Amino acid sequence: MTAEEDKDGMSNFRQLDDQGRTILYDTDCIPQISSDWFEMAFWQKNLALIGGAPGRGTSVFIQTPVGEAVWRHYHRGGLPGKFVRDCYFWNGLNNTRAWQEMHLTRELYDRGFPVPQPLAAAIQRQGWFYRADLITARIPDVVPLADLLLQADSTKLQSVLQQAGKMLQPFHAAGLNHVDLNPRNLLVNPETEQVWLIDFDRCQLSQEPESRLATQNIGRLQRAFIKLNPTQAKLWLQWFMEGYCNSGTATPFCKKN
Incomplete structure (x- = not known):
């Protein structure tokens, strides 16, 4: 040794x-x-x-x-x-x-x-x-966002998804490219609605934010929403983007949405 x-x-x-x-x-x-x-x-x-x-x-x-x-x-x-x-x-x-x-x-x-x-x-x-x-x-008292999407009521989901979007946007503003953004890599405390991002395998952190990569990340998340529930995916993404583009650290990507 x-x-x-x-x-x-x-x-x-x-x-x-x-x-x-x-x-x-x-x-x-x-x-x-x-x-x-x-x-x-x-x-x-x-x-x-x-x-x-x-x-x-x-x-x-x-x-x-x-x-x-x-x-x-x-x-x-x-x-x-x-x-x-x-x-x-x-x-x-x-x-x-x-x-x-x-x-x-x-x-x-x-x-x-x-x-x-x-x-x-x-x-x-x-x-x-x-x-x-x-x-x-291990992050205590959390569940994957995917579980809440299948279980929580609409009022709770709207709030959680807005918090998830608000959490993610500063990562993109810092230059993170999360290549596997999906509802299982977003962990939520159901009581406090605090959200964490996990699983950075093959991810990269650049010096400047890149709108193209942010768009690809969120497109992947959208496809994951559709797999979970095609009828609700559009609304889920809308709630997510409401939080994302009102996080206080706007990027050019937000201005296009």
């Missing part, structure tokens, strides 16, 4: 090699970690599996020594996922999906955006390929 400071110079990130895995973890949150944290048997043995989250990949809730967390194993989607379930082409550690998501999520977290706190990432390389995992702190 060997450890070294993360090469990006972030003093609270430490890199560790253990049992064939390279691990990046936040020492402010996790004093010690091992490859066992990325093995299902470890959490089962310690009776620390406390639930799961639906989605393309395998996300489970775990009770870690530092609190509840979400452990996600990276899985391919679409047509490639039918043939290669969870392997990615190796192109250097800093280019792996888990490393990039760990750093991007941390940057957004440090800038005060409503995102989960990243705790640890792991890479397991096998020749020209690798597998990856990410652990983030």
Whole structure:
């Protein structure tokens, strides 16, 4: 087992090699970690599996020594996922999906955006390929927006969707391109209506906002609305955009809508 400071110079990130895995973890949150944290048997043995989250990949809730967390194993989607379930082409550690998501999520977290706190990432390389995992702190008392869309009454939905739009717009104003914006990546506290954005796999943060990318993100969200309920999707998007374009940080994209 060997450890070294993360090469990006972030003093609270430490890199560790253990049992064939390279691990990046936040020492402010996790004093010690091992490859066992990325093995299902470890959490089962310690009776620390406390639930799961639906989605393309395998996300489970775990009770870690530092609190509840979400452990996600990276899985391919679409047509490639039918043939290669969870392997990615190796192109250097800093280019792996888990490393990039760990750093991007941390940057957004440090800038005060409503995102989960990243705790640890792991890479397991096998020749020209690798597998990856990410652990983030679990946000308490939240449900996916998708669940509320199917359950809540219209008055509640209008308010929640407006809050979701208000939450997202500053991300776009900061230059974020969220490539998988959908109602399962928007988490809502039903009581307070506070909204968080999650899952930054393959996302990018540029220096300036780009209306074209914001339009693509919201178009993806609209298609997800249609899949959930074609008859309500237009109204849901209208409520979402009401909050989005009245967030106080307008962009050229808002002026076109």
